[in-house]
Amino acid sequence: MLDKLEMFIALAREGHFGRAAERMNIAQPTLSAGIKQLEEQLGVQLVYRGSRFGGLTPEGQTALTWAKRITGDARQLRDEMRMSRTGLAGEVRLAVIPTAQSWAGHLCTVFAARHPNVRFRILSRNSREILQLMDDFEADAGISYLDNEPLGRVDTAELYEESYMLVCAKSSEFAGRDSVDWSALSGVQLALLTPDMQNRRIINRLFIKNGVRPSTCIESNSVIALVASVIQAQCVTVLPGDLARFLAAGKEIALVPLQGAGRYHKVGLILPHRDPRTPVLEALLKEARKLPPI
Incomplete structure (x- = not known):
C-alpha cells in the first residue's frame, strides 16, 4: 500500500494526473490504477473525477493527512534500519530561507564530511513555506528565523544572529x-x-x-x-x-x-518536534548546536 499512498500524495500535491505521474516517474494509467486500488482497499472515494482531476473528497482530505504521516514514518524506519547496517546514511531535505543559503552550505558541508553517506537536498523557501513543508512531511528540517514570528512546536539550534x-x-x-x-x-x-x-x-x-x-x-x-x-x-x-x-x-x-x-534576529536550524527523531536528524541537530562560524 505504501507505493499507492505515495501516488496519492503526489496527485494531491500536483492536482493533475499527468503531472503526478511524471513526478512519480510512472505512466499515467499506472497512477490512475494505483489510486483506484487504494480507494478499493480503503472502501471510500478519495478523488473527484470528471474529464480531469476534480480535487479530493472529504474522505480524501482525511486520508491525505494519514498518508503523509505513514510515508514519513516509513521513511524514518528505513533510515533507522539502514543505520544499523551502515551508520548514518540517507537524504535530508533541508528547506532554507534565501538569506541563510551560505549557512546552509556550511552546515551541510561540515556534516557530510563526518557522515559521507548522508546527502542533502537544499530547497530555497520563505519561512512560512518551510513550516508547511515540515508539517506535510515534505521537508525534514529547515533554517529560518527563531525569534521573530511563531514557529509552532519545533526543536531549534541557533546558528547566528543576523546583522x-x-x-x-x-x-x-x-x-x-x-x-x-x-x-x-x-x-x-x-x-x-x-x-x-x-x-x-x-x-x-x-x-x-x-x-x-x-x-x-x-x-x-x-x-x-x-x-x-x-x-x-x-x-x-x-x-x-x-x-x-x-x-x-x-x-x-x-x-x-x-x-x-x-x-537583530536569530537564525537557526528548526526540526519538527517528533519522538522518536531519526538518527540522522538527531545528529544534524547536535552538529548545528556546535557549528563553527563561517
Whole structure:
C-alpha cells in the first residue's frame, strides 16, 4: 500500500494526473490504477473525477493527512534500519530561507564530511513555506528565523544572529564610509526581497523604526538578482552581513554596516518536534548546536 499512498500524495500535491505521474516517474494509467486500488482497499472515494482531476473528497482530505504521516514514518524506519547496517546514511531535505543559503552550505558541508553517506537536498523557501513543508512531511528540517514570528512546536539550534549591511556599488556615495544610518536610506533607490519573505518584513519594521520612507525600484525573491542590480550602480540593497560578504567576494561592490534603532534576529536550524527523531536528524541537530562560524 505504501507505493499507492505515495501516488496519492503526489496527485494531491500536483492536482493533475499527468503531472503526478511524471513526478512519480510512472505512466499515467499506472497512477490512475494505483489510486483506484487504494480507494478499493480503503472502501471510500478519495478523488473527484470528471474529464480531469476534480480535487479530493472529504474522505480524501482525511486520508491525505494519514498518508503523509505513514510515508514519513516509513521513511524514518528505513533510515533507522539502514543505520544499523551502515551508520548514518540517507537524504535530508533541508528547506532554507534565501538569506541563510551560505549557512546552509556550511552546515551541510561540515556534516557530510563526518557522515559521507548522508546527502542533502537544499530547497530555497520563505519561512512560512518551510513550516508547511515540515508539517506535510515534505521537508525534514529547515533554517529560518527563531525569534521573530511563531514557529509552532519545533526543536531549534541557533546558528547566528543576523546583522545588516548596506550593499552598494563602489562608485556609490555610501562606499568607503565606516557606517551608514538607516535614516540615510530615505529616498534612495532600493532593491529588496519580496514582501512574502520574512527578511523583508523585518527590514520594513527597521525602516519604520528609523523613520525611513523607502523607495523600492526592484523586488525579487532571489538575492542574486538584488546583487546583480547593485552591480549596475542603479540602486542599493540591504542584506545580512554573512551573506553580503559571501556574495560580494570578487565583485565591484562595497559593504557598509547599517546603524540605528531596532534589534537583530536569530537564525537557526528548526526540526519538527517528533519522538522518536531519526538518527540522522538527531545528529544534524547536535552538529548545528556546535557549528563553527563561517
